[in-house]
Amino acid sequence: MPSPPPPVHQLSTCMVKPPPLPSKRCHLTPWDLAMFSAHHIQKGLLFANLPPSLSTDQIIDRLKSSLSTALLHFYPLAGRLVTEEARDENQKVTGIFWSIDCNGEGAEFIHAIAHEATVADVLSPADDVPSFIRSFFPLDGAVGHDGHAQPLLAVQLTELADGIFLGCSFNHTVGDGTSYWNFFNAWAQIARTKGVAALSRPPVHDRWFIDGYDNPPIKLPFSHPDDFIERFSPPPLREKIFHFSAQSIAQLKARANQACGTNSISSFQALSALVWRSITRTRNLPADQKTSCRLAAQNRSRLSPPLSPDYFGNSIYPIIATTTVGELLNHDLGWAAWLLKRSVAELNDSGIRDKLRAWMARPVVYRLSMFDRFSVMMGSSPRFDVYGCEFGWGKAVAARSGSANKFDGKVTSYSGWEGGGSVDLEICLVPESMSVLESDEEFRSAVCPPLELGMLLQGTNQYP
Incomplete structure (x- = not known):
């Protein structure tokens, strides 16, 4: 016990x-x-x-x-x-x-x-x-x-x-x-x-x-x-941190781009495609079941003229790619990453304004129960300057989150502690799915060992 x-x-x-x-x-x-x-x-x-x-x-x-x-x-x-x-x-x-x-x-x-x-x-x-x-x-x-x-x-x-x-x-x-x-x-x-x-x-x-x-x-x-208020309680979940080195993510990106004969698929699109495919495999769903991958995306730079990157408030929408389980798993990583890339391109100034006008016509307050149990949500961003938050007593050794906004299929992204394009993913799944994910061959081949505590401590002892 x-x-x-x-x-x-x-x-x-x-x-x-x-x-x-x-x-x-x-x-x-x-x-x-x-x-x-x-x-x-x-x-x-x-x-x-x-x-x-x-x-x-x-x-x-x-x-x-x-x-x-x-x-x-x-x-x-x-x-x-x-x-x-x-x-x-x-x-x-x-x-x-x-x-x-x-x-x-x-x-x-x-x-x-x-x-x-x-x-x-x-x-x-x-x-x-x-x-x-x-x-x-x-x-x-x-x-x-x-x-x-x-x-x-x-x-x-x-x-x-x-x-x-x-x-x-x-x-x-x-x-x-x-x-x-x-x-x-x-x-x-x-x-x-x-x-x-x-x-x-x-x-x-x-x-x-x-x-x-x-x-x-x-x-x-x-x-x-x-x-409109909902007090959401998820089912029992397992939460686990998975580390992806800069080299591992570069390999994923190269693999996805090579499969599509392009060089325009981003690192995060390739990583998200891997997670989407891997989590979907754990659920053992029928081939004709629809599944989506949602990427939390901020609108500031997508508007014309753009909002300031320091705009204080909310300015986000989910970018949604949808297909069937059979299509997702019968194609390769590049195919899923290309679906995500195409969806990202659709969230532009015109698309954002259309979404806002539609909301004004029929206002909706988002509830966690709206998320379907066949999909994956990639939240937060590895671009956030997490480890730049230095208060005068050295660099943090890790970032963690509380229980808020978690459900089966929620993935939270952080920059890796060592930087350089590395990423940590906090994945939330029902226990039976997490057990399968831990042994998924495609997923395991990209996951890297976590950094040792001694290495983290050596990098935190420089004080202003």
Whole structure:
């Protein structure tokens, strides 16, 4: 039997507020409003080999003071959601308006301890992701709409026996993965430089609205949150990290391109095709069953003119490639990668605007139950600067996520610790599918051994 998870005890909780600012309302775009039923973004970093000169109290003080300054720049995160009802002449509710009241109420900061857990326990390189990591993230199970009463950002610093874990729960209504990691990197820069240096990438807060709908706020045709809020609970899942070296991914890319007689298939398209085919094989589905691979894609650079890469908010759509199980598995890797490439090309300025107009005509709040159990969802991105989040105590040794937004077939992508084009994938599957995936020949041939803890520690001992 597995050993019981180490206990995680909360030692203190407080609200961190930005310096006083004039209160303002931040209107929400269709991209934001569609996230009301999504769980918070839960991502965090594991730090080891900390400078011996830094005590835990010093680390906490620096985190709190730098977070206060960061909230000055990312002021929506210190606010709360507010609701206004639209009523007809008979006082019947005809719709609801939502916005962020940027009132500086603050973000939650939690100090916790798990002294029975070690850095090696968290990494568990040969095993599943340990379930106790979920306790490193606050606001577990919260959805976007909960931001009326709960903070839009909650941070937890958890002390381990030989390191620390810094986890954030970030309301998905406020921003997407790009916004999340831009915030995390800015916070780290402020902590590392003690607020002396100007932000290298200050956020852009001007909300973008589709042509013809530039007079916010947007009214949604609901009379009560129960009309669109879902509290999703997945079946029991196994979660595991798989490492792909830069060389392994280069080989996948070359193989896919050679099969199609082209050189235009990207590394991530080839990797996603491998994952799609491999997970589909584990499910033993009939040949005529439809299956899809969805790639989370940000719209900023696809619009014309493009949005700033530092646009703070949501700007994402899933890119969807669909075929039958028989077609997917009877063709080669290149064929599946080409399907993905073709779907990526279709998400351009025109396609994005068409999707927005369709949403305005019939607003939809995304729910996790909408995802079909025959498909694969590639979330997050290996392009996010995860290991650039350096707070002044060395490079993180790993990134991990909480329980949010997980289901059978969800894959979360991270840049590999060593960089250079390497990728780590966190794959969530029902137990019987994970067991088959671990022995899938095509998949195993591309997976590489995880980096050893000693190597990770050697790369984290340079302090500013």
